[in-house]
Amino acid sequence: MILAISIALLAAALCAFVSWFSYRYVKRSFDAMDRILDGVLARHADFSMETTRDNRLSKLTHKAIKIIQMSTIDVKQTKQEKETIQSFLSDMSHQMKTPLSGISMYTDLLLEGNTTADEQQEFLTRIKAGTEKLQWMMVSLVKMSRLEVGAIELVPVSASIKPTLSQSISDVYMAASKKNITIHTEPFEDVLLLHDRKWTGEALANLLENAVKYAPAGSVIQLSVEAMPIYTKINITDYGPGIDPDEWNAVFKRFYRGRNAEGVEGAGLGLFLAAMIVQKQGGYILVDSKPGRYTTFSLFLQNGKK
Numbered sequence: 001m002i003l004a005i006s007i008a009l010l011a012a013a014l015c016a017f018v019s020w021f022s023y024r025y026v027k028r029s030f031d032a033m034d035r036i037l038d039g040v041l042a043r044h045a046d047f048s049m050e051t052t053r054d055n056r057l058s059k060l061t062h063k064a065i066k067i068i069q070m071s072t073i074d075v076k077q078t079k080q081e082k083e084t085i086q087s088f089l090s091d092m093s094h095q096m097k098t099p100l101s102g103i104s105m106y107t108d109l110l111l112e113g114n115t116t117a118d119e120q121q122e123f124l125t126r127i128k129a130g131t132e133k134l135q136w137m138m139v140s141l142v143k144m145s146r147l148e149v150g151a152i153e154l155v156p157v158s159a160s161i162k163p164t165l166s167q168s169i170s171d172v173y174m175a176a177s178k179k180n181i182t183i184h185t186e187p188f189e190d191v192l193l194l195h196d197r198k199w200t201g202e203a204l205a206n207l208l209e210n211a212v213k214y215a216p217a218g219s220v221i222q223l224s225v226e227a228m229p230i231y232t233k234i235n236i237t238d239y240g241p242g243i244d245p246d247e248w249n250a251v252f253k254r255f256y257r258g259r260n261a262e263g264v265e266g267a268g269l270g271l272f273l274a275a276m277i278v279q280k281q282g283g284y285i286l287v288d289s290k291p292g293r294y295t296t297f298s299l300f301l302q303n304g305k306k
Contacts, residue, residue: 099130106130143273154196156281158304161225161232162190164197168204169223172212179217183208188225192304193232195281200301203274207236207285207297210270214240214295231283231300242291251287274299 106123109115115123143152169183176183211221215238222237243251252275275285282302289295 099133103127103130103134137269141269154199154277154280156194156196156302158192158194159197160190161193161195161234161301164195164201165204165223165225165234167197168201168208171201171205172208175209175212176221179212179215181212181215181217181219181221183221183223186222186224189227191225191227191232194302194304195283199277200281203277204234204236204299206270206274207299210297211236211238211240211295214238216240227303230303232303234299234301235296236299237294237296239294242293242295243287243289244291245289248287248289252285271297 106127110120110123165185169185172183208221208223215221219239222235224235224237226233226235252271254269254272271285278285278299278301283300285300286298287295288298
């Protein structure tokens with residue numbers, strides 16, 4: 001009888017101890033999870049070792065830290081994207097302001113009616129030039145945005161580079177002729193390069209157009225092709241004002257106009273677009289320049305296979 005009572009008391013004590021221990025364990029676990037969730041809400045990962053002694057709590061802590069890291073990255077990316085959009089809109093507004101102001105001013109002068117025939121012709125010519133600049137900017141911006149988001153897919157194939165170069169030279173022939181500029185292509189053997197002919201031709205035309213803008217009237221623009229083991233380099237050299245070394249990287253930024261670009265028409269999109277087109281084909285563009293002497297843009301494209 002006494003033994004039975006002793007066993008019963010021992011069992012009751014054991015149950016009470018187990019219940020107390022379970023309560024303490026559950027309470028400690030919930031307290032730890034509460035601290036982990038507080039850390040997640042506060043977006044910091046400074047969890048004490050107390051919360052990671054239990055293996056399950058350790059896994060939970062690790063997942064909480066990953067959530068914080070992911071949310072932090074998302075916040076940073078969202079902030080960067082917002083800043084990029086704001087900067088883009090600001091730059092675009094600035095670039096469009098000048099031609100729009102000119103168009104508005106000359107239109108008002110024409111509407112007033114106090115102009116001679118020669119003045120009317122001049123104002124209409126300037127309005128047309130401003131309109132063409134705005135149209136070119138809009139077309140370039142659409143191309144640029146579609147390339148950035150992947151709406152346009154470039155299809156590089158192994159193809160001869162001579163027809164691509166010939167087409168790009170033809171695209172700028174009229175602009176070069178107006179300044180009596182000769183585009184001299186050094187003799188070279190045709191090579192197969194990995195490129196999308198349409199878009200690569202546009203990139204080359206942008207580089208040539210840039211050279212024509214800055215080259216002095218009556219000068220020569222040199223074009224050469226240099227084959228290398230992995231890439232082939234296409235050089236376009238003009239003998240204009242040149243680019244200072246501290247601007248060599250900046251000239252490829254969207255809407256950037258160099259210090260020597262004063263008085264030259266442009267929106268700062270041609271080089272940016274050319275660099276983007278070439279990069280999407282696994283190539284790149286470099287610049288070398290001596291201010292007051294020359295500027296060379298070198299376009300590198302991967303060699304193709306026969």
